[in-house]
Amino acid sequence: MxxxxxxxxxxxxxxxxxxxxxxxxxxxxxxxxxxxxxxxxxxxxxxxxxxxxxxxxxxxxxxxxxxxxxxxxxxxxxxxxxxxxxxxxxxxxxxxxxxxxxxxxxxxxxxxxxxxxxxxxxxxxxxxxxxxxxxxxxxxxxxISKNRKGLHWLVEDYIKACAEAGLPYNPDFNGESQEGAGTYQLTVKGGRxxxxxxxxxxxxxxxxxxxxxxxxxxxxxxxxxxxxxxxxxxxxxxxxxxxxxxxxxxxxxxxxxxxxxxxxxxxxxxxxxxxxxxxxxxxxxxxxxLSDHHGINYTWQMKVPTYNNILRPWFGKALMGMWYLALGGGPLAKSINHGGGFFRTRPALERPNMQLYMQAFSTLIPKAGERPLLTPDPFPGLSLGLSNCRPTSRGHxxxxxxxxxxxxKITPNAFSTPEDVEEMLLAVKFLRKIAAQPSFARWVEEELRPGPDVQSDEALIDDFRWRSGTVYHxxxxxxxxxxxxxxxxxxxxxxxxxxxxxxxxxxxxxxxxxxxxxxxxxxxxxxxxxxxxxxxx
Missing domain, CATH: 3.50.50.60 (FAD/NAD(P)-binding domain)
Incomplete structure (x- = not known):
């Protein structure tokens, strides 16, 4: 033996x-x-x-x-x-x-x-x-890549919009303070x-x-x-x-x-x-x-090109593929979450309870059996996402x-406590607050998800119950x-x-x-x- x-x-x-x-x-x-x-x-x-x-x-x-x-x-x-x-x-x-x-x-x-x-x-x-x-x-x-180069230019305006909404720039979420908006460090080395x-x-x-x-x-x-x-x-x-x-x-x-x-x-x-x-x-x-973070994306059609315009057409895929294979660069050499941040849904909280994700990219049109990061929507789209940091719901x-x-059997029991529902409601309202700021709003054509008709608290809660999901933690x-x-x-x-x-x-x-x-x-x-x-x- x-x-x-x-x-x-x-x-x-x-x-x-x-x-x-x-x-x-x-x-x-x-x-x-x-x-x-x-x-x-x-x-x-x-x-x-x-x-x-x-x-x-x-x-x-x-x-x-x-x-x-x-x-x-x-x-x-x-x-x-x-x-x-x-x-x-x-x-x-x-x-x-x-x-x-x-x-x-x-x-x-x-x-x-x-x-x-x-x-x-x-x-x-x-x-x-x-x-x-x-x-x-x-x-x-x-x-650990500091992830400061080769970002989509809309990341800078996203960070400005966060500041206009009251969430200042943070150069390092792993530093002295976690709260703020900025870019994520990545486990990427040499384009791999x-x-x-x-x-x-x-x-x-x-x-x-x-x-x-x-x-x-x-x-x-x-x-x-x-x-x-x-x-x-x-x-x-x-x-x-x-x-x-x-x-x-x-x-x-x-x-x-x-x-x-x-x-x-x-x-x-x-x-x-x-x-x-x-x-x-x-x-x-x-x-x-069992504890897990659950999140949701809000998505906008933009007036300016996003990564959708680059990665959707075949010639864009070919060009980005050649860039990556020849030089190890371009959007294929990064995660889609270029920007992000942490914020508090209520000022009285001692520390952030929500995490942000900024993607100059959208995937509203599903492709069966695939998460279509390499085949995004056929229009310039952008998503802002968030997830709860300290959910009180427990599964098994x-x-x-x-x-x-x-x-x-995996039983998450997402949003099974009033606290989790209330903080997610406040959080999605903050996403719209960011999007309403001048640095972001000037590039927006229209909100696609959940859409302008979804306004009441009841409608917003129903929307995130339908569209939220695990963020795999x-x-x-x-x-x-x-x-x-x-x-x-x-x-x-x-x-x-x-x-x-x-x-x-x-x-x-x-x-x-x-x-x-x-x-x-x-x-x-x-x-x-x-x-x-x-x-x-």
């Missing part, structure tokens, strides 16, 4: 980072099991190609949520990376740490996870193009996506003490006498067993990790009994506390079958905390009630941070490595 020291399950944002850190010590032999395949695909490497990956079963788990009353009983599409790099290989590449107060809340019940500790980790991780300072890192393994696989895993794969297995879907963690001793997995139609001399670490993400815990007998005892599974650890927190992840290949489903009464893992990422088993990914978050979740997932993998290396000395 095969053995290794550490088994990492999932080569996503956290898993790739953890594999890199653990193998820095040549004493540790690490096996990384990834259900998906290689990230060496053109549309993975080309930044704007992520639109092609949105419904691609070759790189994507293609999850679907349960019908959600908060979204007028619609089923939301939930893409997650099934590929080396995980969701960092299919995401929109925005590098956002979150607000300092988010981590102060993390550290309150979880020693070692306060702001000072995570800031240290971020500065070690980063090689920020904007340079190192008290907030940013320089010289780390992950290059800088995923966790590229930045962390590829360098580590040159080490002799790391073995990476693709097409290897773990079906169960083996637990003997209260200790995780290995895993069972499927690869090329064969069932295999791998033993861990030291530990098993789940890095499957907010959906896969709680699913695998439940399949392994760790979870709500009533659910496991219903599924015919033996309960080894009865903990209803496994799969509970539950296995629907003892079959490990069956997708779990599920978290907290195996969350960190002091005890099994409220959480799944402790501050060392160890599963309550089981030895030799940890969870290190977005499911581990004690609460959802304000912003995109790729950065904190990478940071969590980095600190997981630090914890394990320290304990193994």
């Amino acid at each position: 095969e053995e290794t020291d550490y088994i990492i399950i999932g080569a996503g944002s956290a898993g790739c980072t953890l594999a890199n850190r653990l193998t820095e010590d040549s004493r540790h032999h690490v096996t990384l099991l990834e259900a998906g395949g290689s990230d060496r695909r053109f549309f993975v490497q080309m930044p704007l190609g992520y639109g092609k990956l949105f419904y691609d079963p070759g790189v994507n788990w293609l999850y679907s949520a349960e019908p959600d009353p908060g979204l007028n009983h619609q089923r939301d599409h939930i893409p997650r990376g099934r590929i080396l790099g995980g969701s960092s290989s299919i995401n929109a590449m925005v590098w956002m740490r979150g607000h300092q107060a988010d981590y102060e809340e993390w550290g309150r019940d979880n020693p070692g996870w306060g702001w000072d500790e995570v800031l240290k980790a971020y500065r070690e991780i980063e090689d920020n193009e904007a340079g190192g300072d008290a907030w940013r890192g320089k010289g780390g393994p992950l290059f 996506r800088n995923s966790a696989a590229r930045a962390f895993l590829r360098p580590a794969m040159r080490r002799k003490n790391l073995r990476v297995e693709t097409g290897a879907q773990v079906t169960r963690v083996l637990i003997e006498e209260g200790r995780a001793t290995g895993v069972e997995y499927l690869q090329n139609g064969q069932r295999k067993t791998l033993r861990a001399r030291a530990e098993v670490i789940l890095c499957g993400g907010a959906i896969n990790s709680p699913q695998l815990l439940q399949l392994s007998g760790i979870g709500d005892g009533a659910l496991l009994q219903e599924m015919g599974l033996q309960t080894l650890v009865d903990n209803p927190n496994v799969g509970a506390h 992840i539950r296995i629907a079958s003892p079959d490990p290949l069956a997708h779990p 599920p978290s907290c489903t195996a969350r960190m905390g002091a005890s099994a009464e409220t959480s799944v893992i402790d501050a060392k990422l160890r599963v309550h009630g089981v030895q030799g088993l940890r969870v290190a990914d977005a499911s581990s978050f004690p609460n959802l941070i304000a912003g995109n979740t790729n950065a904190p997932a990478i940071m969590l993998g980095w600190k997981a490595g630090e914890i394990i290396l320290t304990e193994s000395k």
Whole structure:
């Protein structure tokens, strides 16, 4: 029977980072099991190609949520990376740490996870193009583009309009203050996506003490006498067993990790009994506390050209393709979210509760089975979007079958609290306030979505229930905390009630941070490595 020291399950944002850190010590032999395949695909490497990956079963788990009353009983599409790099290989590449107060809340019940500790980790991780300072890192393994060049000229007028609406310019959302409008830093390097696989895993794969297995879907963690001793997995139609001399670490993400815990007998005892599974650890927190950001776009037809005019016609595609292939530049070399920001829906709030996205681009006309970033609308369109930073609504992840290949039930419960509905209502009104400012309004032909007829509070709420959806940041489903009464893992990422088993990914978050979740997932993998290396000395 095969053995290794550490088994990492999932080569996503956290898993790739953890594999890199653990193998820095040549004493540790690490096996990384990834259900998906290689990230060496053109549309993975080309930044704007992520639109092609949105419904691609070759790189994507293609999850679907349960019908959600908060979204007028619609089923939301939930893409997650099934590929080396995980969701960092299919995401929109925005590098956002979150607000300092988010981590102060993390550290309150979880020693070692306060702001000072995570800031240290971020500065070690980063090689920020904007340079190192008290907030940013320089010289780390992950290059971060400051994203100041090659932007659509309407970004500048968007930032001016935000200032006219009372939201001033912020040059760095990862700096001293998060609030304001500006441009997003991106995980893009040399015109290519800088995923966790590229930045962390590829360098580590040159080490002799790391073995990476693709097409290897773990079906169960083996637990003997209260200790995780290995895993069972499927690869090329064969069932295999791998033993861990030291530990098993789940890095499957907010959906896969709680699913695998439940399949392994760790979870709500009533659910496991219903599924015919033996309960080894009865903990209803496994799969509970699902938190996610939900957002919506407002769209305008513009009087001036946007990226629609460049990327819609065949000759525009050809020209932009040649620019990208020859020089690594142009709109194909970036995420579509050039501009953004953070704001408060009420002045009395201590910190921003909404995130903005500016896209000189629109995709109102759908294309079946694709997110048409490379085939936008046939008119000059522009979208301003937003998402809630700290929703109070909570959902859950539950296995629907003892079959490990069956997708779990995902119940987001979006907008299920009055607080979430009220703040989203105030937020969409602020989008219109931005659009009404002179620097923006002078370029607007008409509002297309939701349209000028949608004015009353009731109509605005109904509109965002119909048109909102996840912005792909599920978290907290195996969350960190002091005890099994409220959480799944402790501050060392160890599963309550089981030895030799940890969870290190977005499911581990004690609460959802304000912003995109790729950065904190990478940071969590980095600190997981630090914890394990320290304990193994």
